[in-house]
Amino acid sequence: MVLSKVDFETYKNLVSQMTIIVEKLPDILGGEKSKTYLVLFENNMELRPTGGFIGSYGLLTFDNGRLSDFAISDVYSADGQLNGHVEPPAPIRQYLGEANWWLRDSNWDPDFPTSAKRAEWFLDKEMDKQVDGVVSIDLYPIKDFLEVSGSIFLSDYNMDITSNNLYEKVQSEVQDNFFPGTHKKASFLTALSRTILDEIGNLSSSQKISVLKLIYESLEQRHVQLFLHATDVQKSISALNWDGSVFIPSCDGDCFSDLAGIVEANVGVNKSNYFVKRSAEVDINIKGGEINKTLTLTLQNSANTNLGASGRYKSYVRLLVPENSTNINVTSTFGQNYQVLTPEITDSKGRKEIGIITEVLGGENKKLIFSWTNKTDGVLNQYGFYFRKQAGIDGFPVSIKVTTPVKVLGSNPVFASQCSKSPRNAPLQGGYEYCYNATLVRDLFARILF
Known part of the structure; x- marks a missing residue:
């Protein structure tokens, strides 16, 4: 209600x-x-x-x-x-x-x-x-x-x-x-x-x-x-959210309002975004006064290798998160290669921007994995997650998993209460899992009540 x-x-x-x-x-x-x-x-x-x-x-x-x-x-x-x-x-x-x-x-x-x-x-x-x-x-x-x-x-x-x-x-x-x-x-x-x-x-x-x-x-x-x-x-x-501003929605009471926004900037001086597709997976773990998050961005470049530099996607990628975020780490995977990256972290108008440079050649897939933590004040009765869609990109697949120490009373949009092979609503070792999968064509405002 x-x-x-x-x-x-x-x-x-x-x-x-x-x-x-x-x-x-x-x-x-x-x-x-x-x-x-x-x-x-x-x-x-x-x-x-x-x-x-x-x-x-x-x-x-x-x-x-x-x-x-x-x-x-x-x-x-x-x-x-x-x-x-x-x-x-x-x-x-x-x-x-x-x-x-x-x-x-x-x-x-x-x-x-x-x-x-x-x-x-x-x-x-x-x-x-x-x-x-x-x-x-x-x-x-x-x-x-x-x-x-x-x-x-x-x-x-x-x-x-x-x-x-x-x-x-x-x-x-x-x-x-x-x-x-x-x-x-x-x-x-x-x-x-x-x-x-x-x-x-x-x-x-x-x-x-x-x-x-x-x-x-x-x-x-x-x-x-x-x-x-x-x-x-x-x-x-x-x-109406038609001004393209970056903000963190307000959240009253014992509530934490969260932000994640991917921002890509093609710095390759070409039109390679014609060939680029993306998907994102977000893992949110709420436990013990902390919210630990991991976001995996997968970039797929379908450009023909014969295009050479004109098909290469060179991008400066930023992740927008709340300004009090800590324990920030970024890694990348490409095939069997794994690399720890050193991000450029800046504070900007109430948010942190975690920036890295990456290149995805034609025919390649690359994963960028961001992790960060936010502290909470006391026990939460509501969690708000704002996933901001960047201007200029088409809808892309997004998968969100939230692990909580207690059962969820309600959510909007509705998060499925079964993410794995475990019995429905059965507590896992880390708590209760709830999942949401969608194509992100506009900003996502998710609310979870405890």
């Missing part, structure tokens, strides 16, 4: 926050004053912390409730205007080999509001442009739109774009024979964007409903993220 009441309050809050946003739409769309938003086109085939490499950006302007301008530019054209030196985060300098920080790498912080503000700062310094907010979008919503609309024809390129060939065409048009200063990338994305906007008007009523649904799912699954200067609207966006 408790969980049902909590769920009711959650849906009630969802409706309330969306109502606020709808009421503010006239202002968002420039009803009284023209509004311009920075749109970051993040190519998730080259994964970065907030979705993907920022290869292009757009300035989206609304006036009197109508779209008045949408100008798309190549990010290198803007970065070429930056005067002076901006020191990059250490991993960008060390692993990406960049001595300077630019708009194209501004999304290094997985917390989207932080990266959005940084992107605005670079836009101001490079192009003397100020905006009213930032929107990020990766390739998944475009692919989903094409599944609804069917193929679209780019007349300037004499080319049909479908959901099946989108990645191939984007790669060919924006990456092949690219050099800084060319307008090739911006021209193609402009043609694609304008054709999609025109196509929306030609959709049937049922197709338009499907588009609204995919927009909602894109926000829920972090393929689109929003950061607006209108504080009342942004507060509602944040409450």
